Structures are given as C-alpha cells and as structure tokens.
Amino acid sequence: MSFSKQQLQKFAHLIRIEISDEKLEKMKIDSVIEWLDKLQKIDTTGVEPMLSPVQHSLLRRTDVVTDKNIRDLLLKNAPDETGKRAGYFAVPKVMDE
Amino acid sequence: MYTIKGKTGDWELVIGLETHIEVTSNSKLFSGASADYNPSVPANTQASFVDAAMPGMLPVLNEYCVEQAIRMGLGLNAEISKRSKFARKQYFYPDLPQGYQISQPAEEPPIVGRGWVEITDDDGNPKKILIERAHLEQDAGKLKHDAHPTKSMADYNRTGVALLEIVTFLDTKNPENNSYITSPDEAEKYLRQIREIARSLGVSNANMEEGSMRADVNVSVRRVGAAEFGTRTETKNMVSFKFIKTAIEYEARRQIEIIENGGTVSQDTMHYNQDSGTTTVMRSKEDALDYRYFPDPDLLPLIIEDDLIERIRATLPELPSVRRARYMSELGLSEYDAARLTESVQISNWFESAVGDKLVRAKPIANWMISELFAHPENFVLDESIQRDESIRIIAPSDLAELVDMISENEINGKMAKDIFVKMLDGETGSPKQIADKFGLKQMSDTGAIVSAVDDVIAKNASQVEQYKSGKVGLIGFFVGQVMKATGGAANPEVVNKILKEKLG
Numbered sequence: 001m002s003f004s005k006q007q008l009q010k011f012a013h014l015i016r017i018e019i020s021d022e023k024l025e026k027m028k029i030d031s032v033i034e035w036l037d038k039l040q041k042i043d044t045t046g047v048e049p050m051l052s053p054v055q056h057s058l059l060r061r062t063d064v065v066t067d068k069n070i071r072d073l074l075l076k077n078a079p080d081e082t083g084k085r086a087g088y089f090a091v092p093k094v095m096d097e
Numbered sequence: 098m099y100t101i102k103g104k105t106g107d108w109e110l111v112i113g114l115e116t117h118i119e120v121t122s123n124s125k126l127f128s129g130a131s132a133d134y135n136p137s138v139p140a141n142t143q144a145s146f147v148d149a150a151m152p153g154m155l156p157v158l159n160e161y162c163v164e165q166a167i168r169m170g171l172g173l174n175a176e177i178s179k180r181s182k183f184a185r186k187q188y189f190y191p192d193l194p195q196g197y198q199i200s201q202p203a204e205e206p207p208i209v210g211r212g213w214v215e216i217t218d219d220d221g222n223p224k225k226i227l228i229e230r231a232h233l234e235q236d237a238g239k240l241k242h243d244a245h246p247t248k249s250m251a252d253y254n255r256t257g258v259a260l261l262e263i264v265t266f267l268d269t270k271n272p273e274n275n276s277y278i279t280s281p282d283e284a285e286k287y288l289r290q291i292r293e294i295a296r297s298l299g300v301s302n303a304n305m306e307e308g309s310m311r312a313d314v315n316v317s318v319r320r321v322g323a324a325e326f327g328t329r330t331e332t333k334n335m336v337s338f339k340f341i342k343t344a345i346e347y348e349a350r351r352q353i354e355i356i357e358n359g360g361t362v363s364q365d366t367m368h369y370n371q372d373s374g375t376t377t378v379m380r381s382k383e384d385a386l387d388y389r390y391f392p393d394p395d396l397l398p399l400i401i402e403d404d405l406i407e408r409i410r411a412t413l414p415e416l417p418s419v420r421r422a423r424y425m426s427e428l429g430l431s432e433y434d435a436a437r438l439t440e441s442v443q444i445s446n447w448f449e450s451a452v453g454d455k456l457v458r459a460k461p462i463a464n465w466m467i468s469e470l471f472a473h474p475e476n477f478v479l480d481e482s483i484q485r486d487e488s489i490r491i492i493a494p495s496d497l498a499e500l501v502d503m504i505s506e507n508e509i510n511g512k513m514a515k516d517i518f519v520k521m522l523d524g525e526t527g528s529p530k531q532i533a534d535k536f537g538l539k540q541m542s543d544t545g546a547i548v549s550a551v552d553d554v555i556a557k558n559a560s561q562v563e564q565y566k567s568g569k570v571g572l573i574g575f576f577v578g579q580v581m582k583a584t585g586g587a588a589n590p591e592v593v594n595k596i597l598k599e600k601l602g
Contacts (some may be wrong), residue, residue: 052397058400061160063124079272082248
C-alpha cells in the first residue's frame with residue numbers, strides 16, 4: 001500500500017503537524033508503510049491484542065478530592081496575560097460547536 | 098403510530114439518542130480534582146495538572162465512577178462487561194487540552210452492554226426501548242466567548258468530570274420488534290425514564306437545565322411500512338425536552354421534503370437553532386471528524402469482578418417504575434396516585450414509612466399526601482440533611498399514620514381530622530391523638546345521643562320530612578347537616594345517616 005502526497009498531508013493535518021512536501025518526500029514514508037504491510041500479513045487469528053507489556057491490573061483510586069486549587073501554578077505557563085489575569089487560559093476566538 | 102404526512106404519502110420516523118449524563122462523584126474520572134464544576138466555582142480552581150494535560154501527567158481511574166456506571170447499567174437491565182478498554186478519541190478543540198478525550202472504543206464492548214428501558218408508546222402501550230451500550234468518558238471544559246473581542250476564555254473545571262454516554266440500539270436485524278424510538282413524544286418519555294433511573298440510583302442529577310444531561314439526536318425517515326431504514330442525520334448537544342421534540346420534527350420534515358423533491362439525505366451533523374426551532378448543517382459527511390480511536394496506552398483494560406457487580410446489585414434500590422407497578426397492584430392505588438408518590442425516592446420512602454405494615458392505610462395516606470401535604474412542603478421533610486426552620490411543626494409519617502388510623506377506628510370523623518391537620522400546620526405540637534384530646538375532638542358514636550338529636554331534628558322540620566317521604570330523598574343531606582350541627586360536628590356521619598334512614602322510613 002502507498003499513499004499519495006495529498007493523503008499524507010491530510011494525515012499530517014489530522015495530527016496538526018505542518019510539513020512541507022519536500023520534507024515528506026525525504027521521510028520515505030513508503031518504506032514504513034511497506035513494513036506495516038508485512039506486519040498486517042501476519043496471521044493473528046485468536047490472538048488477543050496486547051495493550052501493554054505490563055502485566056499489572058489497572059490502577060484505581062478512591063473517590064477523594066486530593067487536588068486543591070492550583071490555579072496560579074496551572075496558569076504559570078499560559079502565554080496570554082489577559083486571560084491569566086482573569087483566571088483563564090485565553091485562546092484565539094473559536095466559535096464552532 | 099406517529100407519522101408525518103408528506104406530498105407523496107405518509108412517513109414514519111426512526112430516532113436514536115445518545116444521552117450524556119454527568120456522573121455524581123467527589124472527584125473526576127481520572128484525576129483528584131473536585132468534580133463540582135457549578136458556575137459559582139471560580140474558573141480553573143478545580144483543575145489539576147492531569148486535567149490541564151501537563152506533560153508527564155498520568156490518568157488514574159476513579160473506582161467510584163466505575164461503580165456508578167455499573168449501577169446505571171443494572172438500572173438499564175444491561176449486561177456489564179467483565180473486561181472493557183479505554184481509548185483516545187482525538188479531536189482538537191480548546192475545551193480539551195489533552196487533544197483527545199479518554200472514552201471507550203466504539204468497536205469494542207464498553208463497561209455497559211446491551212440493555213433496555215420501558216416506556217409507554219403513543220398509543221399507551223408498554224414499549225421496550227433497546228440500549229446498545231453505555232460508556233464512561235471525560236467531559237470537556239467550558240469556553241467563554243463573550244469576554245473578549247478576539248479571544249475565547251477556557252475554564253477547565255469541568256474538564257475530566259465523568260460522563261456516562263447511553264446509546265440506544267437500532268435493531269436492524271429484528272425491525273419487527275419495534276424496539277426503538279419512533280416519535281418526538283417517545284423520545285421525551287425515554288429521556289425522562291433515563292433521568293428517573295439515574296436520579297433514583299444516585300448516579301446523576303441528570304438535569305438538562307444545569308447541563309448534567311445532554312443528548313445527541315439521530316433522525317431518519319422512511320415511508321410507512323418500508324423495510325429499509327433511511328439515512329440519518331445527527332443533531333448535537335440538545336439541552337431541553339422541548340428543543341429535542343422540535344428538532345426531531347423539523348429534521349424529519351426537512352428530510353421528507355428532500356426525498357419527495359427527488360433528492361437524497363446526506364449523513365450530516367446538524368446544528369439546532371433554538372430561536373427559530375430549525376436545524377442547519379454544521380458539518381457535512383465529507384468533513385466528518387476522523388477521531389482515530391486507539392487504545393489509551395496510559396490505561397490498562399478495566400477488569401470487573403463478579404463480586405463487585407453483585408455487591409452493587411444487592412444495594413440497588415427499587416426503581417420508581419417497579420414501585421409504581423407495585424403501588425397499583427399491591428396497594429390498589431390509581432395510576433395517577435402511584436405516579437405522584439414516585440416522583441422522588443424521598444417521597445416514596447415517606448409514603449411507605451407512613452403506611453408501614455398496615456396496607457389498608459395506603460389509599461387514605463396517598464390521598465392526604467397528594468391533596469394536603471404536597472401543598473405544604475415546608476411542613477413535610479423529605480431530606481433530613483437539608484437545614485430547616487426549627488420553629489416549624491414538621492408532620493412526620495407517624496403523624497399521618499396516626500391520623501388515618503383514628504379515622505378508620507371511628508375515633509374522629511373526616512372534618513375533625515382536617516381540624517387536627519390544620520392545627521399541626523399551625524404549629525400545634527403533640528401527636529394527633531394528643532391534639533384531639535386537648536381540643537376535645539372526639540367523634541360521638543354513642544347511639545343514644547345521636548338518636549335523640551335525630552328525633553329532635555325530625556320534630557323541628559316537619560315540612561322537610563313530608564317532602565322527603567313524598568320522594569325528595571336528596572333532602573337526606575339536609576337532615577345529616579342539621580344533626581351534625583346539633584352535635585357540634587361530633588357525630589359520626591355514617592351512624593347519623595343510618596339512623597336517619599331508619600327513622601324516616
């Protein structure tokens with residue numbers, strides 16, 4: 001299987017990566033896809049997909065509030081001062097949904 | 098059956114609902130921040146580093162939210178999956194700093210599998226609505242768009258609060274079972290049923306006005322009797338029963354018009370406009386989001402032991418629908434009374450506590466509660482934890498039980514019971530019996546005294562007696578009234594009636 005430049009650009013957009021066509025070419029994505037094709041051909045009938053090599057069971061916590069108000073710490077890295085002063089993360093205006 | 102008349106014939110509706118209810122818990126689904134996101138809490142004061150998706154932060158599952166999901170699942174008569182997974186659903190929007198929502202994968206069994214709820218259809222018959230699944234996922238934050246001309250303000254207090262998404266099932270293989278929603282009214286009844294179950298189990302407040310219950314509505318149309326299902330559209334984020342019903346009807350009519358004009362319905366995502374009651378395309382099928390679900394590498398599969406399921410099942414309260422049926426079949430209450438007395442778990446508990454093991458009390462207690470007590474909520478404590486004015490005389494279940502017993506044992510008549518009730522409302526302390534003693538409210542059942550009062554009334558009203566004997570039997574009420582008056586309201590009206598009839602022949 002191989003992908004057109006257009007398809008690859010679409011995938012890049014899906015994960016919000018900006019990449020030039022030139023660079024895309026250099027990356028030789030096709031060789032990765034080829035390798036994935038090989039993996040796809042392995043017969044895995046009856047094999048339960050492994051989510052993690054770790055054999056632990058899922059950690060759970062009790063329903064207790066352990067995190068208090070840490071707004072100032074949270075907002076420390078927020079780039080927008082206007083939002084920060086009001087206690088918010090300010091982002092460029094979005095209106096859809 | 099609900100149908101819509103088109104230019105070329107009649108159409109039926111097929112409706113699917115994805116209902117999100119906010120799970121009641123102290124902390125969030127994967128973090129230790131408080132899950133109380135109500136609007137009075139200042140922005141971002143209840144968001145942790147996990148909620149804000151700071152690098153290196155890891156989600157840890159809240160076991161209580163899992164229990165809540167199981168509880169709701171049992172309330173929906175559903176299978177609980179012994180093993181389910183968490184997946185990342187990718188989308189980029191500033192209300193979700195992670196860049197993905199932790200949810201449960203669409204193709205695999207989520208925590209709650211196939212179930213059903215029962216509603217009454219538009220013809221008044223019981224109808225089972227099948228549920229495909231219910232899964233746990235994170236809620237998103239809130240954005241404020243009006244605070245700044247060029248910026249939106251993100252508040253992550255709600256980010257990561259547990260949601261349970263309940264999805265109805267369209268059984269395309271067995272359409273003859275008619276086990277899906279087919280009208281706007283049925284959609285409302287289904288949602289009310291979900292709400293009632295969630296509330297009575299303490300799983301969620303499920304309040305649409307407060308945003309703790311929201312629904313996405315799938316609608317398609319087909320000609321009455323058609324075998325194939327039509328193409329559906331999805332209208333997102335509906336927050337009131339009324340809007341949902343309007344949107345379903347509008348959307349169905351829009352689709353019918355398209356088909357009747359020779360077009361085809363496209364599987365689009367719609368936006369509902371509250372002001373005009375119309376839907377418009379928000380996202381076409383071609384632009385549908387690619388969520389790229391994949392297993393969340395931070396979370397292992399969720400294994401649920403039978404033990405836990407059985408422990409929760411054992412603590413499940415009787416659901417209101419079951420209670421209603423029992424009130425009607427065992428206690429002989431009317432459908433209306435049964436509905437009023439199951440409006441909340443607290444009301445049902447109050448009622449049952451007053452009835453106790455004397456089932457004959459049920460009907461009179463129901464009457465007193467519905468026609469008198471409900472009008473005085475301040476005297477009627479349903480929730481002991483709510484602060485109340487100490488000066489108010491609270492009417493307890495035992496008070497009403499005693500009052501009702503006094504009537505059935507002929508100690509007082511209905512009029513006296515009402516007097517005692519009003520005295521309690523006015524702050525009179527002491528039990529109904531004590532109040533009756535204090536004010537000398539005692540029904541006269543001494544036949545001798547009643548007989549002499551009756552004789553007296555008959556002697557004084559010769560002309561009425563004449564009329565009665567000549568056929569105006571309606572006058573009996575007049576005589577009863579006179580005797581009651583003569584005895585100061587203390588006589589037993591039944592006894593008076595009986596004696597009068599004997600005397601008047």
